[in-house]
Amino acid sequence: MSGNIWSALATQAKQQGSLRQAFADDPSRANRFSVSACDILLDYSKNLIDDTSWALLQDFAQHSPIKTALNSMLAGDKINNTEQRAVGHMLLRKADLSSVSLDNGLAIGKCEVSAEIIACKEQMANLVSQLHAGDYLGFNGQVITDVIWIGIGGSLLGPQMAVEALTPYHCSPVQVHFVGNIDPVVVTDTLAQLKPATTLVCVASKSFSTEETIQNALLVRQWFTDHGADTAAINQHFWAATSNLSAAAEFGIPAQHILPLWDWVGGRFSIWSAIGLPVAIMIGNDNFTQLLAGGEAMDQHFVQTPFTDNMPVILALLGIWYINGFGCQTQAILPYSHYLRLLPSYVQQLDMESNGKSIKADGHSVSYATAPVIWGDAGTNGQHAYHQLLHQSSLIVPADFILAITPQHQHKEQHQRLAAHCFAQTQALMQGKTFTEAYQECLAEGMDSEQAAALAVHKVSAGNKPSNTLLLPTLSPYYLGSLIALYEHKIFCQGILWQINSFDQWGVELGKQLSKPILQALQGDTNQALDSSTQGLIQHFMQRYTLNMQR
Known part of the structure; x- marks a missing residue:
């Protein structure tokens, strides 16, 4: 693809017609612009695309280095070139590690990497089993009832989101409490509910030098000391997930309590690693394995499927279409599930920290916009807040609507109402309401023609607002894993198309x-x-x- 792709996208964007008319002209549009992967349906028919613009975008992908970059990532090449690191988070969700070929520059070959990943999973599983069985005892012999997880950014957002999302799968007698913000009220409010003798603490920091995490850990350690815990007691109650073994040891965490992290796994891609321990604690080892399996299933789809039907590639192209063709600056993530209400924050970090760049991987400046501002909340709450802007402002805000078909409850009618709202919002954004429709509506309500005309103008919605709809069979560990991996791969593809390094974060x-x-x-x-x-x-x-x- 020539370097004129950005002007070509902008030119083609100006030629897009009415979505309402497109559906009227083509009854098969929804079928033509839908794809399934891992039993997840993506309907992208309500996007501002036609055959010409979609062919342009597909050609962009076909002539891009996405496949080459993907093969380099799978081969363990150091595609994070500014930090000279491989990118290996996909390895962590592989059930079969026999084909691992990662070489991260630290003399770690395939066998050693496989052994380390397997050992870490076993260490996590053993700890989870001990906690669930009540076999992990505190310094005075009491059973552990609570775990404080101290982290920030990728060490916090992923597990916190997943624990919330999978609430119906909670099967743990132990409660996990998340501490991230350096504001001390977060720690003090958490500690006020707990007792040192029955509390386990895990400090999650790859470098073990992240200021917020270490300061919060020091406050918690002081809490133990204030309640009479000596060094041996603290050793019993503190764990770490880190790659800095010496710093963790200096803090007072014994080697047998350290879960490894690797420099080839970025924080925002680390839920599949020891950073996923809180998720495993809350949903159990078998369900955590299903989370990994769902992620691996999406990996296989991404690696094996032609771009025309490749869900991550399709989402990546649509995002670039709006950012670089239409000049959109934001994207809304709108899960129609209370349990998924933290997903927008998770995707926000995943996307904006990965692709919020103005320098290409080769060191040259970009001449185009990259990552959007990601925002959103759970439906239907948002309908009574910012959906007014989505429908009637002059802004174009692409939106992903996400709904689980089968809920984790028995309230059939309420779930049908939730689904009706979700589908109605996408339909309303697409077709809008014309002045004539609004005018006739006002007349039907008993207004005279003058009143109807005066009010109708305020009820007009332009429509032609784009959205994707993602339907999950249910919100289970498996499908959540697939959904997370889907967004990971989408962001990877966009980084390649923008020629930026999605795996560093120097701006932080x-x-x-x-x-x-x-x-x-x-x-x-x-x-x-x-x-x-x-x-x-x-x-x-x-x-x-x-x-x-x-x-």
Whole structure:
């Protein structure tokens, strides 16, 4: 594909017609623009595409290096070129590791990687079994009843989302509590509910230096000390998921309590690793295996299916179509499931941290937009909030509607109502409401022609607003695994098409670096060179803080 693809997309976007008319002209449109993978149906017929634009997008994919990059990832090449790391999260959900060929530059060959992954899974499974059986005892012999999971970003969002999503599969006598934000009220509010003697703590940080995670871990460790726990007791109650064994040991976590992480697994892709331990605790080992199996099934679909029917590729192309053809800047993730209400936040990090870049992998600047702003909430709550903007604003906001066909409850009519709302929103976004329809509606309500005309103009919805609908058979561990992997692969494809590295996140580092001199200034060091705004904010903060603390 030539370098003129971006202008070609923009030109073609201007020629798209009415979706309402497209459905009227082609009764088979929904069948032509639908695909299934892992028993998940994707209906993408309500998108602003026709045969010409879709052929252009498919040609873009066919002439792209997606397949080459995928093969490089599977071969263990260091496709994360800025950090000189392989990308191997797909290995973690493989049931058969005999074909693993990862070489991450640390003299770890296929046999060693397979052995390490298997050993980690066994270590996790043994811990889960002990906790479920009540065999894991605290420092005074009491059974562990609660686990505090301390992490942030990819070490928190994935397991927290999955634990919430799979609530009907909870089978654990142990409750998991998530702590992420450095705001100390998160820790203190959590600890207020618990007892040290019956609480296990897991510190999740690949580097074991993430400030928020370590500071929260220190507060929790102090809580143990304040309640009379000695070093041996703390050793009994603390675990870690990390690749920095020495730092974890220095913190006081024994080697046998350290679950390994590897530099070839990025945080936002790590739910399949030891970062998934909270999920395994809450849903059990067998169900966690099903989560991995669902992810692997989507992997197989992605690797084996031609691009014309490849669900991740299709979603990737549609996203690029709206960002680079229509100039859209946001995308809504709208799960019609209360249990999936954290999915938008999870996809937000997965997408924006991966592809929110302005530099290509080769170091040159991009001349086009990349990742969208991801947002959303569970339906039907959003219908009474931001759906007004989706329907009647001048903005085009592509949206993914996600619904499980079979619910985890027996309230058939309520679930039918939920489904009706989901399908109605996609239909309304597609077809809108014309002035004539609104006018006739007002007349039918008893208004005279003048009243009807005055009100009808406010009831008009332009329609032609795009959406995808994803139907899952049910919200089970298997299908959740497939759904997560689907979004992972979509984001990978878009990164390749944009020629960026989806697996680093250097932009995250700047704020962390700048926080250090600011903290020193807040602690009384007046020698920090700061801009006038930051200096003023610090002075105002310290004046009020000191005054308020003295009261």
